[in-house]
Each structure stands twice: as C-alpha cells, then as structure tokens.
Amino acid sequence: MAISEKLSPPKVVPDPKRPSGPARRPDQKRFAGPARRRKIALVMWQLATAVLILLVWTLVYASGYFSPDLVPPFWDVAVRFVGLAVDPVFWAALAATMSSALVGLALSIVVGVPVGMFLGITPAFYRSTQFLIDLGRSFPVIALLPVMVLMLGATREMEVVVVFSGVVWPILLQTIYGARRIDPVIADTVRSYRIPMGLKFFKVVLPNAAPFAVTGIRIAASASILIAVGVEVLSLTPGMGGNLARAQTDGAPALALAYVIYSGLVGLVLNKILWLAEGRFLGWNRRVTGGGQ
Amino acid sequence: MSTILAEAPKQLGRLLEQVWLVAVLAAAWWFLSANSTSVYFPPLSKIMQSLVSGFTTGTMMRDVVFSLSNILIGIAVATVLGVAVGILIGELERLRQVLDPFLQFVRSVPQSALIPIVIGALGIGQAPKIYMIAFACFWPVLLNTIDGVRSIAPEVRDMAKSYRIPTTLRIRRIVLPAALPQIVAGVRVSLAVGVVIMVVSEIFSAVAGIGHYINMAGSSFDISGAWAGTLLVGALGYLLSVSFILFEKGTLRWYFDSAALASHGRIKTTRSRRKAKK
Numbered sequence: 262m263a264i265s266e267k268l269s270p271p272k273v274v275p276d277p278k279r280p281s282g283p284a285r286r287p288d289q290k291r292f293a294g295p296a297r298r299r300k301i302a303l304v305m306w307q308l309a310t311a312v313l314i315l316l317v318w319t320l321v322y323a324s325g326y327f328s329p330d331l332v333p334p335f336w337d338v339a340v341r342f343v344g345l346a347v348d349p350v351f352w353a354a355l356a357a358t359m360s361s362a363l364v365g366l367a368l369s370i371v372v373g374v375p376v377g378m379f380l381g382i383t384p385a386f387y388r389s390t391q392f393l394i395d396l397g398r399s400f401p402v403i404a405l406l407p408v409m410v411l412m413l414g415a416t417r418e419m420e421v422v423v424v425f426s427g428v429v430w431p432i433l434l435q436t437i438y439g440a441r442r443i444d445p446v447i448a449d450t451v452r453s454y455r456i457p458m459g460l461k462f463f464k465v466v467l468p469n470a471a472p473f474a475v476t477g478i479r480i481a482a483s484a485s486i487l488i489a490v491g492v493e494v495l496s497l498t499p500g501m502g503g504n505l506a507r508a509q510t511d512g513a514p515a516l517a518l519a520y521v522i523y524s525g526l527v528g529l530v531l532n533k534i535l536w537l538a539e540g541r542f543l544g545w546n547r548r549v550t551g552g553g554q
Numbered sequence: 555m556s557t558i559l560a561e562a563p564k565q566l567g568r569l570l571e572q573v574w575l576v577a578v579l580a581a582a583w584w585f586l587s588a589n590s591t592s593v594y595f596p597p598l599s600k601i602m603q604s605l606v607s608g609f610t611t612g613t614m615m616r617d618v619v620f621s622l623s624n625i626l627i628g629i630a631v632a633t634v635l636g637v638a639v640g641i642l643i644g645e646l647e648r649l650r651q652v653l654d655p656f657l658q659f660v661r662s663v664p665q666s667a668l669i670p671i672v673i674g675a676l677g678i679g680q681a682p683k684i685y686m687i688a689f690a691c692f693w694p695v696l697l698n699t700i701d702g703v704r705s706i707a708p709e710v711r712d713m714a715k716s717y718r719i720p721t722t723l724r725i726r727r728i729v730l731p732a733a734l735p736q737i738v739a740g741v742r743v744s745l746a747v748g749v750v751i752m753v754v755s756e757i758f759s760a761v762a763g764i765g766h767y768i769n770m771a772g773s774s775f776d777i778s779g780a781w782a783g784t785l786l787v788g789a790l791g792y793l794l795s796v797s798f799i800l801f802e803k804g805t806l807r808w809y810f811d812s813a814a815l816a817s818h819g820r821i822k823t824t825r826s827r828r829k830a831k832k
Contacts, residue, residue, distance in 0.1 A: 307656075314656070328676075331674075392575070395796075399749075399794070401746075404765065404788065407768045408594075411775075494666055495666075495754060509674045510670070514674070521667045528663070
C-alpha cells in the first residue's frame with residue numbers, strides 16, 4: 262500500500278536540516294538582509310534561464326531542423342497567448358474543461374472517501390476488493406474512450422464519466438491507506454479503554470485518514486485536468502483539449518502551443534491552491550508528520 | 555513438510571478471499587449479458603470470441619507487440635535520461651533552485667495535449683509515439699531522482715567530502731543507491747503515464763497498436779471488438795504494473811529490509827561504507 266502515496270508529486274518543502282549551499286557560509290551574516298539578496302539573485306538567474314530557453318527555442322526554429330509545425334517561433338506563441346487572454350472562446354473552453362474536471366473530481370470524492378473509509382475499517386472487505394482495486398488503478402481509463410463515445414457520444418457527461426473512473430482510484434487508495442494506518446499504541450489504547458465504535462470512528466479513524474484522503478484528492482485534482490484535456494483531444498469535445506487539437510489540424514501550431522501553456526498554468530495554479538488549502542485545514546498534521554506522506 | 559501442509563488451507567482461504575469478488579463479478583457479467591441484444595453491451599462471450607479471433611486471425615498480436623515495444627523503449631530512454639539529469643540537478647542545489655519553477659510548470663502540462671502537435675508535425679509512425687512516451691515519462695523520473703538525491707543525509711555527504719571520495723565513485727556508491735528507491739518510484743509513476751500516452755497516441759492517429767485496434771473497431775461499429783481491445787489494454791496495464799512491482803521487490807530488497815530496521819540515512823551510510831571497503 263505504500264505504493265499509492267509515492268504517486269503524489271514531490272513537494273517543495275524546505276528541509277531545515279539542509280540549507281542551500283551559500284546559506285552555510287557564516288560570513289554571509291555580515292551583509293544586510295542576505296536572505297533578500299539571495300532571493301533577488303535567484304530571481305535574476307531564473308530570468309536569465311527563461312531568456313536562455315527562448316534563445317535556444319529561436320535557434321532551433323531558425324536552424325529549420327524541426328518543421329515549423331512542431332516548433333513555431335516563440336513570438337507567434339506569445340502573440341497567441343496574449344490574444345487568448347482576451348478571447349471569449351478561450352474562457353468558454355477553460356470553463357468547460359474545468360467544470361468537467363471538477364464535477365468528475367467531486368463525484369469521485371463523494372464515492373471514494375466513504376467507500377475508502379469503509380474498506381479501511383473492515384479488513385475482510387479490504388482483502389476481497391484488493392484485486393479489483395489493483396485492476397482498476399492500473400487500468401488506463403482513456404482506453405475506455407472509444408467505447409464511451411459510442412455509448413454516450415462526445416458529450417460533457419461522457420467526459421465526466423471518464424474523469425470519474427480515472428481519478429476515483431487515488432482517492433480510494435489513499436483513504437483506505439489512511440484508515441488502516443493507525444498507530445498500534447493508539448489502537449491498543451482504544452481497545453483497553455473500550456472506546457465505543459462511533460467515538461473511535463470520529464475521533465481516531467477519521468482524523469487519522471483525513472490527511473491521506475486530502476493527499477489523494479490533491480493527486481486526483483491534477484489528474485482530473487490531465488484526463489479531461491486528454492479526453493477532449495481525442496473526442497474533440499469542446500474545451501481546452503478540443504480547441505487545441507482543432508488548432509493543430511487547422512494549421513495553427515502557435516495557437517495550439519498557447520493552449521498547452523495555459524493548460525500547464527491551470528494545473529500549476531490548481532495544485533498550488535490545493536496545497537495551500539491542505540496546509541490551512543490540515544496544517545496541524547503537516548507540522549507533526551510532514552503532510553500525511 | 556508438515557508445516558507446509560498445515561499452511562496450505564490457510565493460504566487457499568486467503569487466495570479465495572482475494573479472488574471471489576472478481577470471479578462473482580465476471581460471472582455476473584457473463585450471465586447477465588448472455589442474452590443481451592443491446593448494441594453497446596454485447597455478451598461477454600462474444601467479446602471473448604472477438605479477442606480470440608483478434609489474436610488468431612486478426613492483427614491483435616502485431617498491435618500488442620507494437621504497443622509494448624513503444625512503451626518499453628520510451629520508458630528505457632526516459633529512465634536513462636531522467637536519472638542522469640536528475641542526479642546532476644539534485645547534486646547542484648543552486649541549479650535546482652533556479653530551475654524549480656520551470657520544472658513545476660512542465661510537470662503540470664497535460665502530456666496528452668502535446669500529442670496532436672507532435673503527431674501533426676512528425677507523422678503517425680512509430681518514432682513520434684516513442685518520443686512522446688519518452689518525453690512524458692522523463693518528468694516523473696527526473697523529479698523523483700532529484701528528490702531522492704536531495705534526501706541523502708547531510709552526514710553522509712560530509713563524510714564523503716571528508717574522505718575526499720572522488721565524484722564518480724561517490725555517485726556510483728552513495729548517490730545512486732541512496733536515490734534508488736525514489737528513482738524506482740518515479741519509474742513506476744512513469745509506467746502509468748506511459749501506458750496512457752501509448753493508448754492516447756494510438757487512438758489519436760496510428761497505423762498499428764492496441765489503441766488503433768480499439769479505435770478502428772469502434773469507428774466501424776464493431777462494439778465487441780472495441781470492448782475486447784479495451785479489456786486487453788486493461789490486462790496489459792495490470793500485467794505491466796504487477797511485473798514492475800515484482801522487479802521492484804527484487805532490486806530493492808535491501809531497502810525494504812533496512813527500512814524495517816532503522817531510518818534510511820543510517821542504513822545507507824553503513825551500507826555504502828561496507829561497499830566502499832570491498
């Protein structure tokens with residue numbers, strides 16, 4: 262079961278035991294605001310890296326080694342990128358993709374967390390469903406798409422169904438894992454004091470499982486966007502992915518790349534929000550154990 | 555011998571406990587769909603027939619080989635590059651800090667969104683699919699390797715520095731073994747990513763592959779063929795992940811053993827010291 266939590270994206274938690282190279286130098290303390298200074302230097306380096314990437318991009322474009330369909334000049338992409346921000350078509354596509362992803366996510370939370378809790382506290386049911394869960398987890402849901410398109414058509418409902426069947430697994434697995442992983446000392450204490458079932462559930466099992474479930478939800482949230490975009494790319498359902506695939510076939514690779522960049526930003530922002538929300542509501546846990554990892 | 559005999563019923567019970575539900579569900583599907591006239595839910599027996607005929611007379615065998623070779627080559631390339639670059643970035647803390655926002659961004663890009671662009675530009679053949687799989691699988695391996703390299707206990711680093719262990723020896727004997735559990739975890743994630751990219755790229759546009767098979771069957775309203783391909787992909791995904799877990803248990807036995815004994819850093823220290831002595 263330790264497998265499941267490895268799926269979570271690596272966190273950027275500053276490790277207090279290992280400060281970065283320059284921080285170790287004691288003479289740095291003599292400067293006024295060394296932290297701020299380092300921060301500025303870091304941002305400068307990052308800007309330089311961005312410039313370098315654009316430079317390499319331009320060189321690759323100019324060399325003509327790749328077709329301009331794959332590597333359009335970055336200024337074209339920049340123009341499209343800015344153009345999309347004021348384009349109502351883009352905002353409609355973003356809303357469509359987000360709503361399918363979030364509805365699918367909400368459904369899988371509603372199903373995944375209670376079922377996970379139940380399986381977590383009943384070992385017999387857990388053992389019986391283990392194989393089924395393993396099958397479901399390793400099933401590439403996107404393969405269901407052609408069948409789903411035939412059954413439900415290239416519609417929003419179909420997209421929600423596919424997103425749901427893809428993201429319910431991490432939530433389920435993490436919740437089961439959290440509910441099962443109770444410190445043996447606590448389990449013994451609960452038994453010794455004959456703490457009633459209901460009280461045990463709400464005061465021991467639930468708080469114990471919550472951080473894990475939330476981690477599962479965070480993994481699922483990023484995955485839901487990925488699946489929604491993937492479904493749209495293949496079925497041309499309206500949304501970011503659909504518009505992107507159509508832009509490519511219409512011979513506008515710069516527009517398609519601008520959509521790719523936006524979809525990356527959406528994923529990044531969503532992950533950040535969830536990370537902050539997790540810290541806010543379950544901060545007690547992150548301080549103690551390092552975030553249910 | 556007697557203990558084995560005594561254990562046998564217990565193990566049989568455990569096995570039964572694990573498979574009964576799947577067996578019941580499969581039987582339910584078989585019998586409930588037996589007289590199905592619905593276009594979309596053909597009888598399971600018919601799906602199985604499609605599967606068998608796909609292998610014996612159809613193109614299924616070629617498709618499976620095509621898909622499997624794509625994903626295996628893609629993941630091999632991604633692992634080699636991801637580990638090499640990951641060790642470099644993980645060792646150079648300053649470089650990691652500078653690159654961090656870029657890595658976070660690339661990780662968030664839905665890889666399947668790149669498929670239309672890559673296939674549109676490079677064609678529907680096999681090579682662009684391998685590039686796509688390798689590209690998508692590169693990031694989980696890279697990020698996990700960086701994490702693994704950074705998680706080495708500072709005492710171990712200081713020790714290596716005090717003894718002036720040369721860089722190549724240090725990377726081979728300390729950094730790589732210490733990061734290995736994380737690297738393997740990264741490869742496992744990339745396996746799942748790779749299967750998705752494999753299927754999506756084949757459904758999008760291809761000349762062979764299981765995704766192609768499903769898509770062709772689906773668009774010619776051969777629903778049982780589409781179901782057969784879908785089940786095959788599921789079985790393939792499951793088999794890949796199971797065989798990887800077995801591989802992982804073999805390569806990381808020392809880690810699982812040591813994790814049960816003590817915290818990572820200490821065990822790795824003694825281990826690498828013992829290794830260095832040899």
